[in-house]
Amino acid sequence: MEKVTLTIDHMEVEVPKDYTILQAAKTVGVDIPTLCYLKDTNEIGACRVCLVEVEGARSLQASCVQPVAEGLVIKTNTKKLRSARKSTVELILSNHNRECLTCFRNKSCELQSLAEELNITEIGFEGEKTETTMDQLSTTLVRDSSKCILCGRCVSVCKDVQKTGILEFTNRGFETQVSPAFNKSMDETPCIHCGQCVAVCPVAALKEKEDIEQVWDAIEDPDVHVVVQTAPAVRAALGEEFGMPIGSRVTGKMVAAIKRLGADQVFDTNFGADLTIMEEGHELLSRLKRNHNLPMITSCSPGWVRYCEFNYPEFLDNLSTCKSPHQMLGAVIKTYYAEKQQIDPKKIFVVSIMPCTAKKSESARPELSVDGLRDVDAVLTTRELAKMIKQARVEFTKLPDVDFDPALGEYTGAGAIFGATGGVMEAALRTLADTLSGEELEAIEYHDIRGTKGIKEADVHLGGQIIKIAVAHGTAMASKLLEMVKSGEKEYHFIEMMGCSGGCVTGGGQPHVPARVKMDMDIRVERAKALYQEDTVKALRKSYENPLIIKLYKDFLGKPGGHKSHNLLHTYYTAREKFPVETVKEIVVLPVKEPTAAAK
Numbered sequence: 001m002e003k004v005t006l007t008i009d010h011m012e013v014e015v016p017k018d019y020t021i022l023q024a025a026k027t028v029g030v031d032i033p034t035l036c037y038l039k040d041t042n043e044i045g046a047c048r049v050c051l052v053e054v055e056g057a058r059s060l061q062a063s064c065v066q067p068v069a070e071g072l073v074i075k076t077n078t079k080k081l082r083s084a085r086k087s088t089v090e091l092i093l094s095n096h097n098r099e100c101l102t103c104f105r106n107k108s109c110e111l112q113s114l115a116e117e118l119n120i121t122e123i124g125f126e127g128e129k130t131e132t133t134m135d136q137l138s139t140t141l142v143r144d145s146s147k148c149i150l151c152g153r154c155v156s157v158c159k160d161v162q163k164t165g166i167l168e169f170t171n172r173g174f175e176t177q178v179s180p181a182f183n184k185s186m187d188e189t190p191c192i193h194c195g196q197c198v199a200v201c202p203v204a205a206l207k208e209k210e211d212i213e214q215v216w217d218a219i220e221d222p223d224v225h226v227v228v229q230t231a232p233a234v235r236a237a238l239g240e241e242f243g244m245p246i247g248s249r250v251t252g253k254m255v256a257a258i259k260r261l262g263a264d265q266v267f268d269t270n271f272g273a274d275l276t277i278m279e280e281g282h283e284l285l286s287r288l289k290r291n292h293n294l295p296m297i298t299s300c301s302p303g304w305v306r307y308c309e310f311n312y313p314e315f316l317d318n319l320s321t322c323k324s325p326h327q328m329l330g331a332v333i334k335t336y337y338a339e340k341q342q343i344d345p346k347k348i349f350v351v352s353i354m355p356c357t358a359k360k361s362e363s364a365r366p367e368l369s370v371d372g373l374r375d376v377d378a379v380l381t382t383r384e385l386a387k388m389i390k391q392a393r394v395e396f397t398k399l400p401d402v403d404f405d406p407a408l409g410e411y412t413g414a415g416a417i418f419g420a421t422g423g424v425m426e427a428a429l430r431t432l433a434d435t436l437s438g439e440e441l442e443a444i445e446y447h448d449i450r451g452t453k454g455i456k457e458a459d460v461h462l463g464g465q466i467i468k469i470a471v472a473h474g475t476a477m478a479s480k481l482l483e484m485v486k487s488g489e490k491e492y493h494f495i496e497m498m499g500c501s502g503g504c505v506t507g508g509g510q511p512h513v514p515a516r517v518k519m520d521m522d523i524r525v526e527r528a529k530a531l532y533q534e535d536t537v538k539a540l541r542k543s544y545e546n547p548l549i550i551k552l553y554k555d556f557l558g559k560p561g562g563h564k565s566h567n568l569l570h571t572y573y574t575a576r577e578k579f580p581v582e583t584v585k586e587i588v589v590l591p592v593k594e595p596t597a598a599a600k
């Protein structure tokens with residue numbers, strides 16, 4: 001790439017020609033403040049916080065979108081700039097519902113941090129406020145436009161990364177909002193509940209529906225037996241909520257913390273992941289034999305499943321009928337475990353700690369229950385678990401490492417990598433390769449399907465046959481892959497789809513990471529490293545070797561794909577209308593707050 005030389009704050013800088021001023025400044029340790037900017041996702045130059053002075057230019061320039069050029073002379077820290085940035089943020093705050101002390105983003109809010117950095121101690125522009133709405137009708141998400149700063153990050157992620165286009169700028173000028181079309185409730189749209197909009201929102205305008213109190217109530221009820229399970233990706237991110245570096249693996253501390261909260265048993269969803277591989281592997285072999293409903297497509301990601309139900313109903317027969325791992329484990333807890341421990345399943349309350357917001361609505365699907373009992377009673381995100389740990393004032397970083405409870409806590413390395421894109425496929429291949437070859441193969445790592453490339457493909461030689469596989473993550477990529485399959489351009493036997501870019505490690509329920517940090521690192525890579533590390537330290541790395549899985553089939557389930565498995569561990573899907581004709585639900589219009597007397 002051709003390079004250019006320019007001057008930033010009296011320092012000579014040589015950078016590739018396609019850099020922006022913001023990127024160039026980073027190379028010499030100059031951190032220009034930003035707000036709307038989100039690397040590779042939202043680069044629209046909307047907020048004007050990142051202004052810089054360019055010698056010879058008639059106005060201040062937005063550094064996040066302004067390209068570098070040979071010989072530019074740039075200043076990033078002058079009185080004029082500090083004053084312009086301050087005024088911009090004051091204007092944003094003047095139309096903002098500033099309830100920082102009682103706001104769920106207090107201390108993790110990018111606007112709050114920016115106001116502090118810019119030394120904003122009063123707002124000089126108080127006046128009329130835009131009418132705002134509160135939408136709490138979705139099963140999973142809450143939208144509070146009184147906190148929205150119109151940065152457009154959620155619009156970009158929803159449109160470009162997820163190809164769902166639920167959120168958009170609506171109205172004009174002072175009335176502008178970010179909302180679904182016609183200010184409908186998210187509940188009335190084909191929203192897939194992935195929570196990627198929540199993950200990128202710099203403020204508290206979007207959040208998941210909290211289920212914390214329901215879980216505290218269950219824990220405090222002496223008649224209820226609370227079983228908590230934790231998804232693979234949670235251990236790769238929970239530590240961030242307690243100041244630990246991104247990518248810290250905190251498995252043992254996480255278990256210790258949940259026990260301190262009062263759970264009766266703590267199991268690992270990785271056990272459910274191993275079980276999924278047994279069922280899914282059997283299903284694939286059966287479909288390959290009959291050349292039926294191929295390519296088979298994974299179904300562990302409820303965001304992806306919902307996307308398919310709304311947008312590609314013609315592929316629903318291709319989805320694996322396997323429930324997702326936490327639902328499988330929930331079903332096993334309320335049957336096998338309940339029977340063994342002689343506990344009435346009605347008295348068992350299963351809590352899933354997930355990196356995912358879509359699992360909240362998934363667990364409420366009526367088909368994901370056995371004999372009228374839900375497989376999973378409550379789903380908490382990683383963020384909600386962190387809140388409970390903080391509420392209980394447990395000093396997380398000082399906790400010792402504690403093991404999962406033995407009844408259903410054993411898992412293999414294959415189960416651990418489910419949380420990264422390509423992990424489900426790799427875990428399945430490890431078991432399939434041995435099954436088809438009749439040998440215990442040593443080469444078990446499939447590097448072609450690791451990493452963050454949007455679509456990954458490979459031809460795998462298994463037991464004398466070539467299996468064509470593909471992996472896609474983020475529903476825009478899933479859509480791209482399915483379009484290629486539809487047109488006949490590509491043919492596969494087995495596809496892994498994940499609703500979120502990067503897989504569950506960057507699910508919508510994971511700890512918020514400021515855009516400024518994401519500029520310097522790919523958090524998908526860092527968190528995935530923690531899971532691959534967990535895989536390598538496990539003595540057993542293939543799902544079928546899990547001794548508890550072997551026992552479960554021997555004592556209870558029979559065989560993979562058998563009658564009992566079918567009843568407990570498999571499900572079905574439903575084509576959904578994108579725009580159902582039904583009464584428009586009323587969302588709450590918040591009263592516009594009067595400015596204070598002092599501000600008038």
Ligand code: SF4
Pocket residue numbers: 096097098099100101103104105106107109110111112147203204205
């Ligand atoms: S979103 Fe941020 S600035 Fe707004 S009230 Fe919450 S913490 Fe304060």
Ligand code: SF4
Pocket residue numbers: 141157158162164165166167190191192193194195196197198
């Ligand atoms: S949850 Fe996902 S699909 Fe729904 S609005 Fe947010 S980004 Fe879009």
Ligand code: SF4
Pocket residue numbers: 147148149150151152153154155178197200201202203205206
């Ligand atoms: S909801 Fe959040 S991400 Fe979306 S525009 Fe508003 S502040 Fe930005």
Ligand code: FES
Pocket residue numbers: 033034035036037044045046047048049050062063064065
């Ligand atoms: S305009 Fe550059 S960060 Fe918003």
